[in-house]
Amino acid sequence: MTKPSDLDWNDLRYALAAVRAKTLAGAARSLGVEHSTVGRRLVALEAALGAPLLTRGPEGLSLTAIGQTVAPLLEQMDQAALAVQAAVRSQTVRIKLATPSAFGRLLAPHIGAFQAARPEIVLEILSGSRPADLRRGEADVALRSGTVDGDDLIAKKIGELDWSLYASEAYLARHPASVGSRDLRGHDLLGFEVGISNAPLARWLEERSEGARVLMRYREVSDLLAACVAGMGITILPCILASLEPSLRRLTGESLGKSRLSIVYRKEASLAEPVRAVIELVTEALRGHLGTPGRR
CATH class of the missing domain: 3.40.190.10 (Periplasmic binding protein-like II)
Structure with missing residues (x-):
């Protein structure tokens, strides 16, 4: 008897593509692979199940009696996979970080580790000389050089440039x-x-x-x-x-x-944990660079 562990879940995806396309070539195009790969996956799946799902004829692929039972289940699995993706996306938090131009190079080596540790946080880097308007929601967090005005903003000094x-x-x-x-x-x-x-x-x-x-x-x-x-x-x-x-x-x-280098954010934004995580990322990344002497 086939156990769930015997099935390669990826083979089921290939089978669904074949069912929908009704040809190996059509399934291969939809998946971006060679048609031989689709054929090999189908053979492996049918061997694991111990029963054929599709027959091959002059007019393409047709479902066997067992295949007709399995095909709706494959569609349900595809919908479930999409639901899983949607559920994850719904938990994703996007934080817009505004930086002066060229500062992205200082942050880049640290962002990979941050994203690995906090995959639910998606960073959008906005780079340029024009200060982003935090009050209007153009950014959630901003890295700024110079003075910062506004009673509704918090400016945390990182160091001096x-x-x-x-x-x-x-x-x-x-x-x-x-x-x-x-x-x-x-x-x-x-x-x-x-x-x-x-x-x-x-x-x-x-x-x-x-x-x-x-x-x-x-x-x-x-x-x-x-x-x-x-x-x-x-x-x-x-x-x-x-x-x-x-x-x-x-x-x-x-x-x-x-010039003073500060991390700036709205007072109410400081209550959000993802915002605090981004503030910590930027602060720690830049403190390691501040005070670095220029080349002579």
């Missing part, structure tokens, strides 16, 4: 610059887009652009970082990001400025 001047080795081979020098005359600079050029660190660069050429302006730090790595010019970058790039050289030993 140091900023410094950087250039790639390729750029410095063409335009030598001494370490520690703040004289940018004659150099190509990578600046900030006009809309954010009044930020303190952006102003620092603008004030020293006399006698230099501002080659390009960027809104996103990720684009600024990529241009610097490509050897296009000198720019000011967060050391936490620039230190990950082997080709970049830090031109000022001291920090040119600091």
